[in-house]
Amino acid sequence: MSSSTNTPTHHTSTIGSIGTPSRRNTELALLVFAVLIPVFAYANVGLAIDGTVPAGLLSYGLGLGLIAGVGHLGVRKFAPYADPLLLPLATLLNGLGLVMIWRLDQSKLLQSLPNFAQAAPRQLMYTALGIGLFVAVLIFLKDHRVLQRYTYISMFAALVLLLLPLVPGLGANIYGAKIWISIPGLGTLQPGEFAKIILAVFFAGYLMVKRDALALASRRFMGLYLPRGRDLGPILVVWFVSILILVFETDLGTSLLFFGMFVIMLYVATERTSWIVFGLLMSAAGAVGVASFEPHIQTRVQAWLNPLHEYKLSQAGTHDGILHSEQAMQALWAFGSGGTLGTGWGQGHSELIRFAANSDFILASFGEELGLAGIMAILVIYGLIAERGIRTALAARDPFGKLLAVGLSGGFALQVFVVAGGVMGLIPLTGMTMPFVAYGGSSVIANWALMGILIRISDTARRPAPAPAPSPDAEMTQVVRP
């Protein structure tokens, strides 16, 4: 009733209308900000700590600009219709993360720790590698549907990656969680970050094939569609593997991320709410069950419920077979000391969190220096990335693309929730890192690859339908003269 004018029908989706603007120039304009903001932040850190603009400002700015530029040119050339927000948002987070990592490198306290090494140059290298992989995905993955062919290989690869940390001699137990492998000469790798992408490919391929069976063959019970016993097989297997991860790698985050991603994709594939109910029940049962006998998980839960007590235990040097950590409380103090507006770049004391201040706890470092305002902005950026990913899923024209996009972006959102919620004391702490901002090669490289796949799907989705092929009949009427 409101505006029933004679304007043409609004296209509410990006599907198909010919002449969709590519939005590449929008992306470029946003990228300028995504580079300038971290450059200003970098100058700000130098001014706050030393009173001068840091000497590396120009090379840092050029480096980040180059990385963003390569990314942008890659998108412009190989995925011209891709979503214009994803690349600038990820670049901004990556740039801010680099500044914070560099700022923590300047801390005298962290420099005095035994295993200190300048982290920012390495992170810049990882970022470059990540952007390289991002562009490589765009170049070599012409159509995301190709991935469908690798459904079962993906499953195998993901399982191998997930189980690698358990291989004796290869796995590294870092502060309780066994989610790392150490490669001699290269350092440590977190295979879970890559498994996340590969698993999404497997789930998408598998569910696309099995969705009808899973959706239709069911009985109705108390308003819910109950799946048949044998259709429960896949979810039980994924659940079991997640429990194995929880038990043997003692990492709640990875376990929760994989299971949650599967449940989201299962729900989208079948449109059955009952899967969500099942998923929630199973994850609750699994988490409670494992927590009842696994001391590492129990400590995490205790530290979550009473961080101050854990802090005191760690200060008192209590040795009862469990590593007591002051970090949970230190993170809360960092957030609280930041308050609404934060202390400003370089003026906080988040180095008190010690060794993980620039990785697992980098959000607390941001919380102290940028305050509530800064953290809310960062969280909204993460939210935007996830929502743009789901928008890509909506726009995608093929079920595989829809499932893959929602799996990747839903998993991304879950990871952000699990990590940020852990650092802020909303849920027990886990061993994963904030995508893009946290220090860590595996995380940065894997997430840029993830971004590449999303960009590829969104390019396919937003690409205008090809012009109608010339009619073969027209050719027939041509007279061929000898």
Next chain:
Amino acid sequence: MNKPLRRIAIFCGLLVLALLLRDNYIQYVQADSLRTDTLNRRVAIERYATPRGDIIVDGNPITGAIKSTKNGINDFEYKRTYKDGAMWAPVTGYASQAFGATQLESIDDGILTGNDDRLFFRNTLDMITGKKKQGGNVVTTLNAAAQKAAYQGLLSRGKGAVAAIDPKTGAILALASTPSYDPSTFAGNSTSVDGKAWTKLQKKNNPDDPTLNRALRETYPPGSTFKVVTAAAALENGLYKSADENTNSPLPYTLPDTKTELKNEGSIPCKDASMRIALRYSCNTVFGKIGADLGKDKMLSEAEKFGFNAEQFTPVRSNASVFPKSMDRPQTALSSIGQFETAATPLQMAMVASAVANDGTLMKPYMVDKLQAPSLDVISQTEPQKMSQPLSQSNAQILQSMMETVVKEGTGTKAQIPGVTVGGKTGTAQHGVANSEKPYAWFISYAKLPDGSSPVAVAVVVEDGSANRDDITGGGLAAPIARSVMKAVIDSKK
């Protein structure tokens, strides 16, 4: 598949919303309590980030600040220094990077560091104009000359404490305690220097307990000085109308309901003595009988009017002095001569003397005159406050005449100052099992100038372990210290 997709979009939005809410909770609702949590190291870092403001006596700072030595990692930038630290320690307390802060250093930490909310507006201005944050000053009421006299006097006597008050306002003029400690020695953060100095001062390593602030935090049996309170109770409750009325006291005097005889020190004329005579010779029998006659309720009520059984906040807290609340008649008699469980801080006994000197009005004791912003503007000024009225003006004047007799021709003659009227009371408090330990020597007094004003009341206690037991008397050990403190105050007024 689009309907579940939209729902997943909402779900992801809710995840972010949950994080935003949690963030608001910890960074807004809980922010202040997290930020000011004393276990949060940032509190200490902030405390030492700028040179602390000063604690000021007579216009001169008795504190200072220097850059910490940077051996190793020390995130505390400035270190506290003290001038005559040991002398002023009972006033300042300490502010140590390693061991926290106490007393004025802790109570007015916000002003000294510049973080107090009352400085918020100035700090914001400074931030805009690019000035570095500065600490404000704490201006005390103390009198440097009196403090010096008190401290030097105590040093020559070993252990003890002095509290001196201006009776008219309640302003604390001297607050000394020996043995003392120099807070400079452990102001830093180094284990080898500051940690060692600190450990050496702890009670378990040093039986003299030098960090104990005896003037405020130690309660001693007040002995005969408490007879002033008993005399005040007798006058206030109308038991006797004047100083020279016959008290009809027997000698020997047996404690009520017992066969125990209460003894006097030596043979002194206590039979049927007036209160003036009894106070002059310090008759246990007379004041024991007065206490028993009045009963515990009247004694308790008078003692509490003088401030017993309550902590005082000067703003540094003093321990509560004790007048027992439940006792039988013989115990009441003993408590009334400052024995049994009666115990008082030196500050408490100075308050007793000051109430008498101020014609019966007890002023609330305080040691912070004003708090200054870094710009020296006054942020808060302490106004003298009446605490109670233990005596009427006329009764106070009767008691004054009795105490003046003590100094003129009684046990307190060593407190006499030429040209000044001094009233006082000695005390020699027995303590320990069967009174086996060396007694405490007490003296409380006030000085009155020819113009009728009374600038100082003082209480001195000496626990002299080295003196010959028989020589330990309030008049002998404590009165000379009281005299020099009073003289210092009077001379500084000239």
